[in-house]
Amino acid sequence: MATIKPIEGRSVHQIQSGQVIVDLNSVCKELVENSLDAGATSVEVRFKNNGLDAIEIQDNGSGIAPEDYDTIALKHYTSKLSTYDDLSSLNTFGFRGEALSSLCALSKFHIITARASDGAKGTKLEFEQSGKLKSTSVVAAKQGTTVVVESLFHNLPVRRKELEKSIKREYNKVLQLLHAYACISVGVKFSVSSQMPKGKKTVAFSTNTNPNTKENIANVYGAKTLLALVPLNLKFELAPSNRSSATQILQSQTTQGSSGSRTVQIVGHISRPVVGEGRQTPDRQMFFVNSRPCALPQVAKAFNEVYRTYNVTQSAFIFADIKLDTNAYDVNVSPDKRTIMLHDQTALLESLKEALADLFDHHDQSVPQSQLM
Ligand code: ADP
Ligand code: MG
Numbered sequence: 124m125a126t127i128k129p130i131e132g133r134s135v136h137q138i139q140s141g142q143v144i145v146d147l148n149s150v151c152k153e154l155v156e157n158s159l160d161a162g163a164t165s166v167e168v169r170f171k172n173n174g175l176d177a178i179e180i181q182d183n184g185s186g187i188a189p190e191d192y193d194t195i196a197l198k199h200y201t202s203k204l205s206t207y208d209d210l211s212s213l214n215t216f217g218f219r220g221e222a223l224s225s226l227c228a229l230s231k232f233h234i235i236t237a238r239a240s241d242g243a244k245g246t247k248l249e250f251e252q253s254g255k256l257k258s259t260s261v262v263a264a265k266q267g268t269t270v271v272v273e274s275l276f277h278n279l280p281v282r283r284k285e286l287e288k289s290i291k292r293e294y295n296k297v298l299q300l301l302h303a304y305a306c307i308s309v310g311v312k313f314s315v316s317s318q319m320p321k322g323k324k325t326v327a328f329s330t331n332t333n334p335n336t337k338e339n340i341a342n343v344y345g346a347k348t349l350l351a352l353v354p355l356n357l358k359f360e361l362a363p364s365n366r367s368s369a370t371q372i373l374q375s376q377t378t379q380g381s382s383g384s385r386t387v388q389i390v391g392h393i394s395r396p397v398v399g400e401g402r403q404t405p406d407r408q409m410f411f412v413n414s415r416p417c418a419l420p421q422v423a424k425a426f427n428e429v430y431r432t433y434n435v436t437q438s439a440f441i442f443a444d445i446k447l448d449t450n451a452y453d454v455n456v457s458p459d460k461r462t463i464m465l466h467d468q469t470a471l472l473e474s475l476k477e478a479l480a481d482l483f484d485h486h487d488q489s490v491p492q493s494q495l496m
Contacts, residue, residue, distance in 0.1 A: 136198065136253065140225035141279065147174045147286070147293040148300055150226065152416075152461075154270050155304050156216030157223075158182035160203065161268065164310060164332060168301060170317040173294040175287060176273065183267040186238035192246070195234075196254035198224040211450045216415060218455075223270075224254040231273040237264040252278075298327055303409040303416040305330045306339045306442060340392060340442065344407065348440065351400040353486055355391040355443060357478040361470050387471060388446040389478075394439040396430060396483040401437025411444040412452055417463045419445075425472045429479045 130138070144150055151168065158166045161184025171177040187195060194200040201220030204210065210218065226232045227250045237245035245264025249257045276283040286293065298315070305313035305328070314329040330342040341349055391411075394401045405427065410419040422445070430439040453464040465471060 133253065136224075137228050137278075139198075139221075140228040141282070143221045143225040144229050144275075147178070147275070147290075147297050150174075150178055150230075150272055150275060151180070151297050152300060153217075153222035153226075154178070154180040154272075155301070157270070158184055158268070159304070159308060159311065160215045160217055161185045163267065165267075165312045166304075166308075166314075168313070168315045170294065170297075170315075172320055173290045173317065174275070174297065175290050176320070178272045178275070179269060181267065181269040183265065186241070186266055186268055187234070187236040187248075188238065189246070192248055192259060193256050195248070196223040196227050196232075196250045196256070198254060200224075210455060213449060213454070226270075226272055227254045228252050229277075229279065230275045231277065233271050234268060235262055235264050235271075236268040237266050239266050241266070299406065300416065302328070302343050303411070305343055306336055306409060307411055307414050307416060307444065309333065309335055309339070336442065337392065344440075349392075351394050352392045352440060353395050353482075355389060355393045355441075355482070357387075357389040357475065357482060359387055359474040359478050361385045361387055361467055361474060385448065385451065385467075387474070389443050389475065390446065391442040391444050393426075393441050393443070394430070394434075394437075396433030396439075396486055398434050398436055401430070401434045401439055403437065405438035408439070408441040409443070410441070412447060412463050412465075413449070414444055415454070415463075417454075418461045419463065419465075421468060421472060422465075422475070425476050426479065429476050429483065432480075433483050 144153070151174075155166060155168070158180060161182060163182035163184035165183045167179075167181045169177075169179040169181070171179075191202070197220075199220045201218060203215045203220075204213065204218040223232075223234075232250060234248045235245050236248065237243075241264075243263055243265070245262050247260045247262045249259075251257050276286055294317075301313070301315050305311075305315075310332055312330055312332045315327040316324050317327055318324045328343050330339050333339050333342065337349065340352075408423055408426070410417060410422055412419070422443070423441070426439065426441050426443065447465070451466050453466075456462045456464050
């Protein structure tokens with residue numbers, strides 16, 4: 124008798140969902156990204172009991188069309204990508220249609236949504252664990268979408284216990300992530316608040332509808348922060364990496380043109396390379412690829428190494444957005460999409476270090492950010 128058999132569908136869904144939504148961070152990341160993809164200019168994040176009881180994200184984006192109610196929370200249903208090839212020209216955060224379906228499997232979840240044409244009427248959508256639409260009802264609502272996630276991991280006892288134990292740390296980590304989205308999102312007003320049981324509602328931070336990242340940073344971290352920063356604007360040609368020549372030839376034929384080089388631009392803001400202008404802890408370092416917040420440990424290491432040669436005692440504030448061709452990196456590396464694979468990373472790091480040292484050597488010529496305000 125065969126001992127190998129397929130896992131039952133519901134369990135597969137739960138197993139996979141647990142890889143997409145791994146912690147509080149992934150919930151907020153996925154939902155904020157959905158709001159931004161929907162063209163929102165206002166994103167409000169509300170935590171109840173640090174997110175343990177509920178996370179609510181309200182936006183004023185496009186809203187959801189009634190014809191999508193049935194499929195919106197089904198696995199791999201998305202409005203953003205239809206074939207694998209679309210990945211190389213992606214300009215949305217989402218593309219796999221997994222977040223809402225995973226949240227259905229791992230939390231008590233509902234959506235309230237209204238489109239511009241709906242007047243003051245919205246629709247509340249409730250779902251089964253599988254992501255199938257369970258019920259709809261009419262409620263009062265402004266244009267946009269509110270997603271409510273209650274009792275995260277209520278059906279994964281080990282993960283729920285872990286979340287309860289580490290919730291304070293998780294909440295602080297989420298705030299850092301939301302800082303990054305709020306700082307990079309020009310023209311989007313963010314508001315993040317927290318309500319403890321029987322406690323008052325407190326605003327963690329908020330931004331205005333600012334025209335640039337500098338004002339976003341001032342809103343999030345305080346205007347004083349800008350005094351210690353210089354503009355980051357590095358531009359360099361990527362030298363061919365030291366891979367085998369066969370790989371290089373192939374690359375130059377496919378993505379890089381005949382010269383084998385590619386222009387990289389890194390824009391943002393960084394601490395002045397002088398003692399007293401850095402920070403005690405490296406907790407304010409944000410990295411983006413084409414405005415997508417992501418973890419880039421090797422890039423962070425390169426920045427820190429160079430900064431340390433100018434300021435041994437402190438860490439830099441870093442806000443760095445790497446502008447790359449969409450076919451020069453891969454976002455489809457890990458289920459939570461935080462990891463990005465950069466092609467030619469070794470060459471990029473070498474050129475980055477040189478360009479950064481050059482910027483720091485000439486930093487006195489940079490106009491202090493405070494004077495740009
Ligand atoms: P993905 O973002 O990869 O498409 P999701 O599961 O996060 O997958 O979302 C599924 C679909 O639901 C999206 O493609 C989008 O059409 C719709 N959607 C999700 N959140 C919102 C929102 N806040 N406003 C409007 N539409 C949304
Ligand atoms: Mg999404």
